[in-house]
Amino acid sequence: MKLAVSGKGGVGKTTVAANLVKIFAQHGGTVYAIDADPDACLAAAIGIPEDEAAKLKPVVEMRDVIRARSGGGVFYTLNPKVDDFIDDYSYKLGNIRFLRMGDPKKGGSECYCRENTFLNALVTSLLLDQNDTVIMDMGAGIEHLSRGTARGVDMMLIVVEPSRNSINTARQVEKMAGELGIARTGIIANNVRSEKQIQFITNCFPEKSILGFIKFSEELWLNAMEPSPALETEKELLKEMKQVYLNILGEVGGNKH
Amino acid sequence: MKLAVSGKGGVGKTTVAANLVKIFAQHGGTVYAIDADPDACLAAAIGIPEDEAAKLKPVVEMRDVIRARSGGGVFYTLNPKVDDFIDDYSYKLGNIRFLRMGDPKKGGSECYCRENTFLNALVTSLLLDQNDTVIMDMGAGIEHLSRGTARGVDMMLIVVEPSRNSINTARQVEKMAGELGIARTGIIANNVRSEKQIQFITNCFPEKSILGFIKFSEELWLNAMEPSPALETEKELLKEMKQVYLNILGEVGGNKH
Numbered sequence: 311m312k313l314a315v316s317g318k319g320g321v322g323k324t325t326v327a328a329n330l331v332k333i334f335a336q337h338g339g340t341v342y343a344i345d346a347d348p349d350a351c352l353a354a355a356i357g358i359p360e361d362e363a364a365k366l367k368p369v370v371e372m373r374d375v376i377r378a379r380s381g382g383g384v385f386y387t388l389n390p391k392v393d394d395f396i397d398d399y400s401y402k403l404g405n406i407r408f409l410r411m412g413d414p415k416k417g418g419s420e421c422y423c424r425e426n427t428f429l430n431a432l433v434t435s436l437l438l439d440q441n442d443t444v445i446m447d448m449g450a451g452i453e454h455l456s457r458g459t460a461r462g463v464d465m466m467l468i469v470v471e472p473s474r475n476s477i478n479t480a481r482q483v484e485k486m487a488g489e490l491g492i493a494r495t496g497i498i499a500n501n502v503r504s505e506k507q508i509q510f511i512t513n514c515f516p517e518k519s520i521l522g523f524i525k526f527s528e529e530l531w532l533n534a535m536e537p538s539p540a541l542e543t544e545k546e547l548l549k550e551m552k553q554v555y556l557n558i559l560g561e562v563g564g565n566k567h
Numbered sequence: 568m569k570l571a572v573s574g575k576g577g578v579g580k581t582t583v584a585a586n587l588v589k590i591f592a593q594h595g596g597t598v599y600a601i602d603a604d605p606d607a608c609l610a611a612a613i614g615i616p617e618d619e620a621a622k623l624k625p626v627v628e629m630r631d632v633i634r635a636r637s638g639g640g641v642f643y644t645l646n647p648k649v650d651d652f653i654d655d656y657s658y659k660l661g662n663i664r665f666l667r668m669g670d671p672k673k674g675g676s677e678c679y680c681r682e683n684t685f686l687n688a689l690v691t692s693l694l695l696d697q698n699d700t701v702i703m704d705m706g707a708g709i710e711h712l713s714r715g716t717a718r719g720v721d722m723m724l725i726v727v728e729p730s731r732n733s734i735n736t737a738r739q740v741e742k743m744a745g746e747l748g749i750a751r752t753g754i755i756a757n758n759v760r761s762e763k764q765i766q767f768i769t770n771c772f773p774e775k776s777i778l779g780f781i782k783f784s785e786e787l788w789l790n791a792m793e794p795s796p797a798l799e800t801e802k803e804l805l806k807e808m809k810q811v812y813l814n815i816l817g818e819v820g821g822n823k824h
Contacts (some may be wrong), residue, residue: 320577324732351732473791475581475608503788510792531760532728535767 328355585612
């Protein structure tokens with residue numbers, strides 16, 4: 311199962327991705343958790359200590375290794391097999407393998423085309439070659455999607471909140487997912503506080519495409535101020551996310567397992 | 568006065584930028600409101616109807632005009648004077664001139680280096696050559712900042728909410744602003760719901776750098792579901808934003824006016 315999580319900034323993509331990683335991991339098999347957004351914080355949300363995550367080599371550095379092995383050729387035209395390298399660049403937590411794509415950029419840096427091409431090759435390889443579960447936190451998503459990173463994704467999960475702006479972004483992501491040839495998209499509604507808000511989101515998408523609703527949580531906000539977020543997902547959120555998990559299996563699992 | 572608004576996705580950058588645009592506009596002079604984030608929705612927040620904003624040519628198309636004028640040269644090495652073109656590409660609302668940088672990208676599109684270089688030239692030109700107020704909504708900010716778009720900015724406004732993740736992003740932005748040579752940064756705290764949250768943010772930054780606190784608003788969320796957001800900013804938010812405006816003038820204005 312290969313899943314990508316996208317949606318407008320701030321809607322809760324990382325919370326959704328982290329909980330899916332944990333739930334898939336509980337059901338056995340290796341789960342690759344990929345932080346593909348320099349502005350995201352998937353490691354902490356999974357339960358990897360911040361200092362450990364900071365020590366982890368970003369996979370973008372892997373290009374030098376591959377370049378060396380390929381005899382110094384123009385690396386960005388290759389589609390490297392990354393299986394041999396993944397252990398060096400991932401943080402293991404039980405059967406979760408966490409990888410981060412890159413560090414935040416420096417102000418005033420140059421063009422990233424080579425870097426991005428390499429990252430695409432790598433992610434595509436992960437998505438296409440691995441038999442295990444891959445869950446990618448794509449951040450605001452638009453940039454990554456546009457570079458073709460999403461090839462091989464079984465389902466594009468789009469997180470929305472009860473605002474017209476996040477719905478508009480979701481429609482853009484749906485459109486791009488179609489352009490990229492991704493067969494399935496699913497909506498996860500987050501930060502829902504009222505029946506009116508549930509109704510608003512229900513009216514925006516076909517019923518079948520909505521994978522679940524996640525209620526606004528005061529506890530999550532309290533937690534957000536702590537240096538190390540609590541590892542235990544609160545009960546209500548866990549229940550909601552398990553339903554999302556089952557709905558994803560229902561949509562994708564039939565053809566995969 | 569040239570201001571850029573940045574911060575983690577979903578913290579309320581567009582709300583802050585839109586209100587500053589309106590407040591500066593009330594005090595006379597032309598205000599350029601620039602939507603530099605394909606995932607943002609500054610037009611609607613200022614009060615420009617969605618269908619009118621959608622009709623507006625994105626400034627990235629201006630490159631063809633400039634290319635033609637420059638005799639078909641390699642346009643992206645130029646630093647075009649954009650003053651002549653701005654009227655064609657902006658939407659006027661009173662003394663506000665709204666410009667949007669570009670359309671959302673298509674899934675699987677190619678490299679955007681030329682486009683980005685052009686946009687940088689344009690924004691730099693706007694920031695350096697215009698005598699009026701320029702307010703840029705930079706979205707999640709990291710990508711744009713990293714391409715040098717921020718040159719000429721008098722103050723980088725960084726919106727945070729009471730979460731460690733948004734504070735971490737703010738620190739990244741502060742670091743990049745330093746690398747770009749931006750002299751001043753200021754923090755605007757949004758979505759604040761409790762004294763504990765105010766204290767949390769106060770503890771994260773030097774007191775002088777905090778330009779204001781904006782309380783969480785249930786009304787804003789209700790409004791977010793409407794097709795045309797109310798043009799009138801609610802009283803409490805307006806009061807808070809006016810204080811932010813005065814604090815910005817206090818920091819930057821002394822040297823500018």
